[in-house]
Amino acid sequence: MGAAIAYSVRQDSVYEAESAIRLRDVSADLQLIGDTAPTLQDPGQAAALASDRMDDLPLARKVKNALRTPISAQALADAVQSGVELRTALVVIKIKSKTPGVAARVANEYARQASRDVIDQQRAQFARGIQTLREEFRAQRRGRDRDERNPDFDALTRSQFDQAIVRLETLRNFSRGAEVAQRATVPDDPVSPRPVRNAMLGGALGLALALMAAFTRDALDRRLRGTSEIRQELGFPIIGMMSEDGMGATGASLNGNRRPLPEPDIEAVRILRTNLAYLDVDNPPRTVAVTSALPEEGKSTVAAALALALGLSGKRTILLECDLRRPSLAGRLGLQQAPGLSDFLAGTSTPQEVLQVIPLPSEGLVASADGTQGTAGDTLVCVTAGNIPPRPAEMLDSDRMRQLLAQLRDAYDAVVLDTSPLLPVVDTMALLPEMDGIVLCVRSGQTTRDQAKALSLALGHLPTKPTGVVVTAVQPGREESYSYYSYAYGPTAKSS
Structure with missing residues (x-):
């Protein structure tokens, strides 16, 4: 106990200031301009992303420059903590410092700069919507110039375009998707050290430290670990796994690729293929979107491996x-x-030019759930992304894309x-309503509760679809790995 008191006396006082920003739902404003409005994230999504970006160095540099402080941007980024209150779409910002005034000023500046970033991003989306309208207007006017009898362009059409552009410009200039909801005040009392508390903890130091270590990890670590946590947060069934060694690999050695999936992951993908069919027993999904919350969660690995497994089961498959x-x-x-x-x-390439055929290996073919067996010479058809376009969202939300999906399904x-x-x-978001099923990839130990x-x-804003979760980057031997990652199953050596 004496050691705890001595330790507390020798420690510098640390103060904590707290501010908050509120993400505003601008959907009511968007209804004024109908279908021409750009698609924006709802406040819950925006709040989660704003919280994740709070410790980014670019934001820390803006705070440093605004305060003209000698504190480095890296030190500011390390000092900030943030969390999300989803019911109110609040992002709570906490700053600790040895000086109470500094803690309050930094917390308030973080709130101000983070709000500006959200507003700037939304203004950029509105600007893209304005540009799209103007391009549509010019296209219709060019059609009128070619044929003065063009019924699609008249004074009424011009007026409608002008009104829509004016409304979008008004939203761009005046809509506020974020605001400072709570300003930080200068704290009166330090959050540490606390001599009385430390003295009480010192009386039972051994047991207390062990308990604190366990509970602190659970309280502060927002990452999802294990299938039970992931299932509880998302509410969807776990239909597959992918080990950490399998991330970035393909289902087999294809076209000279030297990094096929490890054998346990090949079996795991077969299980995924079977479980996918049981998401809807009466109507097994034929068109499936593989996605994730954020990048680097293994969605491309899972998509390629799943397509290969479906092709090897004898199904005509396109990736x-x-x-x-x-x-x-x-x-x-x-x-x-x-x-x-x-x-x-x-419209610059034909279907024959974009379809690429991958010969599938003849070894290791496994019958699918309905008993269909692949044969040597099976192929997988793939369409790569192509040249990176300037407006991918509009391209994927086009009638041409919907027609393509319908033709591929047939x-x-x-x-x-x-x-x-x-x-x-x-x-x-534009593709999911056209799908029969959805596969969500969640990286164990990386995806956070806020992201989930x-x-x-x-x-929840989309029509309900059969949805399953694939847990990726699983480490063998842990709870979430199931037995096929922990044990080998195969022929045993004959005894002499």
């Missing part, structure tokens, strides 16, 4: 790369990046889409 911002399948599968999906949607037994992450961009909640909110 469609719909992540037009950060494509990766061409390099993994040894294919050409372009021409691809974006070139077809832009031509193939299985259509697998590798889509963009749901939280950073809106590209995938934002993901659930995003899916």
